[in-house]
Amino acid sequence: MSDIETVLSTVDSNLDASIERLFDLLRIESISTDPAYAGECEKAGQWLVDTLNDLGFDASLHHTEGHPMVVAHHDGPDGAPHVLFYGHYDVQPVDPLDLWDTHPFQPDIIEVNGAKRLRGRGTSDDKGQLMTFVEACRSWKEATGALPCKVTILFEGEEESGSPSLLPFLAAHGEELKADLALVCDTNMWDASTPAIATALRGMASEEIVVHGPSRDLHSGYYGGAAQNPIHILSSILSALHNDKGRVTLDGFYEGVAPVPDDIRAMWDELGFSETEFLGDVGLKKTAGEVGYSALEHIWSRPTAEVNGVIGGYTGKGFKTVIPAIASAKVSFRLVGEQDPHKVIAAFHKHVETHLPDDCSVEYIPHGRSKATQLDYALPALKQASTALTEEWGKPAALIAMGGSIPIVGNFKRELGMDSLLVGFGLAEDNIHSPNEKYELASYHKGTRSWVRILQALADG
Amino acid sequence: MSDIETVLSTVDSNLDASIERLFDLLRIESISTDPAYAGECEKAGQWLVDTLNDLGFDASLHHTEGHPMVVAHHDGPDGAPHVLFYGHYDVQPVDPLDLWDTHPFQPDIIEVNGAKRLRGRGTSDDKGQLMTFVEACRSWKEATGALPCKVTILFEGEEESGSPSLLPFLAAHGEELKADLALVCDTNMWDASTPAIATALRGMASEEIVVHGPSRDLHSGYYGGAAQNPIHILSSILSALHNDKGRVTLDGFYEGVAPVPDDIRAMWDELGFSETEFLGDVGLKKTAGEVGYSALEHIWSRPTAEVNGVIGGYTGKGFKTVIPAIASAKVSFRLVGEQDPHKVIAAFHKHVETHLPDDCSVEYIPHGRSKATQLDYALPALKQASTALTEEWGKPAALIAMGGSIPIVGNFKRELGMDSLLVGFGLAEDNIHSPNEKYELASYHKGTRSWVRILQALADG
Known part of the structure; x- marks a missing residue:
């Protein structure tokens, strides 16, 4: 032997x-x-x-x-x-x-x-x-x-x-x-x-943001309509990360993202990947994200912005009519090609601040950064x-x-x-x-x- | 005596x-x-x-x-x-x-x-x-x-x-x-x-919504970009509740909302309400909500849409690159005049469904309804x-x-x-x-x- x-x-x-x-x-x-x-x-x-x-x-x-x-x-x-x-x-x-x-x-x-x-x-x-x-x-x-x-x-x-x-x-x-x-x-x-x-x-840049509004939780009956609600601000920030074509809206986000070379794409095509099966396995039917790309192209060759967690206000059983003092989210960007994670995070901060009223503030908690x-x-x-x-x-x-x-x-x-x-x-x-x-x-x-x-x-x- | x-x-x-x-x-x-x-x-x-x-x-x-x-x-x-x-x-x-x-x-x-x-x-x-x-x-x-x-x-x-x-x-x-x-x-x-x-x-209509996307929590590396993320969908729903003038966008929302009579408004003016003090007490400076109304008018005479709670994905310490199966929010509408809470909730459902991809679903949990x-x-x-x-x-x-x-x-x-x-x-x-x-x-x-x-x-x- x-x-x-x-x-x-x-x-x-x-x-x-x-x-x-x-x-x-x-x-x-x-x-x-x-x-x-x-x-x-x-x-x-x-x-x-x-x-x-x-x-x-x-x-x-x-x-x-x-x-x-x-x-x-x-x-x-x-x-x-x-x-x-x-x-x-x-x-x-x-x-x-x-x-x-x-x-x-x-x-x-x-x-x-x-x-x-x-x-x-x-x-x-x-x-x-x-x-x-x-x-x-x-x-x-x-x-x-x-x-x-x-x-x-x-x-x-x-x-x-x-x-x-x-x-x-x-x-x-x-x-x-x-x-x-x-x-x-x-x-x-x-x-x-x-x-x-x-x-x-893919590389990754991830960050947690905490939006601060009122100095304490408020009763939405006494303050609703007049006081800033951090959940509303956060929702605007998160919702505006993508446009209606599924593209990430951050300034300069796609700098360094090259198309997949033809020979590599041909090799991928031969793998016989089934989008229907891939998504069907997790209860979905249609590729989300940027219009014009297959699920495999998305995952292997396109950058993303994903919200991985969000929390704010009352989240227990029943209902509480509160306007919370804070609301927070964990956001990650998957990166491809030559995208610079630090530039992406800088553009994200700029995006966040565009949606922030003057009397509210935001706190950033950085996580990973990798090309x-x-x-x-x-x-x-x-x-x-x-x-x-x-x-x-x-x-x-x-x-x-x-x-x-x-x-x-x-x-x-x-x-x-x-x-x-x-x-x-x-x-x-x-x-x-x-x-x-x-x-x-x-x-x-x-x-x-x-x-x-x-x-x-x-x-x- | x-x-x-x-x-x-x-x-x-x-x-x-x-x-x-x-x-x-x-x-x-x-x-x-x-x-x-x-x-x-x-x-x-x-x-x-x-x-x-x-x-x-x-x-x-x-x-x-x-x-x-x-x-x-x-x-x-x-x-x-x-x-x-x-x-x-x-x-x-x-x-x-x-x-x-x-x-x-x-x-x-x-x-x-x-x-x-x-x-x-x-x-x-x-x-x-x-x-x-x-x-x-x-x-x-x-x-x-x-x-x-x-x-x-x-x-x-x-x-x-x-x-x-x-x-x-x-x-x-x-x-x-x-x-x-x-x-x-x-x-x-x-x-x-x-x-x-x-x-x-004010009256109130309140409702909890749960957006369902993938059948289980997904790794955002393996699925990010291709799979629907319920937090993104929820953020769009919540963000689109107001337009850029702070008005609630639901169809027919302002039906039954009358302007405040002049004599009542005059009585209110005499109360010497200080908007600066009212908002300053809770760390804020400017009236949020609909443009053109004072804080007092907002609270006493205008209807609102407020998100009182939101949760989805990983919300513990640190970071988890997950695409969650669900994300949920508690939403309440303060009502005035002759607004019908049932009509408001029906319009809210219609709004939610406009933002819902075909392969995702939503669950409603009704709470209070009062004129x-x-x-x-x-x-x-x-x-x-x-x-x-x-x-x-x-x-x-x-x-x-x-x-x-x-x-x-x-x-x-x-x-x-x-x-x-x-x-x-x-x-x-x-x-x-x-x-x-x-x-x-x-x-x-x-x-x-x-x-x-x-x-x-x-x-x-």
């Missing part, structure tokens, strides 16, 4: 134990955006440090102003490439809890139509995904006592809350983290049987990884774009001069960021096998 | 005990809009029944589909007029709790600039106000053993949540409740030294009460309009053919419906004395 066959069969025989290890990690409630869970984030980081040290890595926890970073190193053969694997151990909040079929932090396995799936918060995003790489390394070590590449690992705990500590950390630890290539496992396959490498990612990224199609590692995936899945890997944002990719390029290979095994229907998140067992199992092959392919050159 | 002097001096000597009795009632957490407090509402009703029976009324609790009604009867001298006194024992919710200086249901007395005030939820709206009448009756009984008029009392427990049981109750108990005149104590004085009788009240009301200036009781108030306060009573809605007034007129005399001792700065609600001790004390005098004046004819 060749090395690789031995390693792959080790993955297969380790599967049950491998799931148990993943479940240990999933039980840790590492919600990064809510300060109440800071201890759980620390615990998840420490769990990974311990796991990697057991595997023969030199791993340690690095504290930051937010949640800690996990950094681990393992040597490779002389002349072998050096890869930096990145993932995140933090997860999204779990509300609304009553829509979950099981407790989000008590993972289990169920069988649906003959296929097993893992259920729980983080199964797909991103604990399940990062563990495919850890478990691939485990099998390499168990089967051969070594790894085919030199491997550095970086796990952060703030990806779901804008990664505030990441840039300072890369700046301070650039020498320790720099490698020939970054590997990132936080993306999807094209579909359940077609592996994919994401070559383009979009695009991989060079001629990169040799892209071909190598693509071939390895094709061998595992029996189908050519699709080169796709992604609507989501993984800011780390731009940071690796700018701060450390590294390209990133985005290989993930999630599916669009994994309910990440929603109740009942899941990950197919096949994603976990064949994902682990895929990394075994990719490490070999990169080592072979 | 004449009867009336004896009774007034009994009010004065009873004051401390009278405050203690009010505090007992204030400690009952009778929030009507939240079903969790149903037991407290029942308790408040029973407390009033017990108190009135102790005073020699024939009082009882009447259960309804919602919170119970308190009905009490007391005979008067032969030929004396029969009055029906109305108040409500339910209170508004208390959130946000952290803005209260003291616990809302642990009332106390503080001294501010030499004047004592009672603090706590319901001190002003409406427990403190209704107790001025109960305590006036107590002093009449203690001092003379009798009441100068025949008195029926009706206290409801659903005024702050749209009074759903009131109309059916009036229909079923019309004969028992019908009197020559209704007295209502749920309004304000003109200012701290000027008593007032409210002769016009505006206007008292006849020639009513003899108006003159009698006005004289009594002038004697107590040493200043002529102002005949004012009110921006708030007291649906009972229209119901008494339509169902029982009774006019209502609206005499209240609240102040605009009482923070009703807000944190730190209060009631001046002078309002409570001189309010009680005022009712002693009004009962005498009505009896004298």
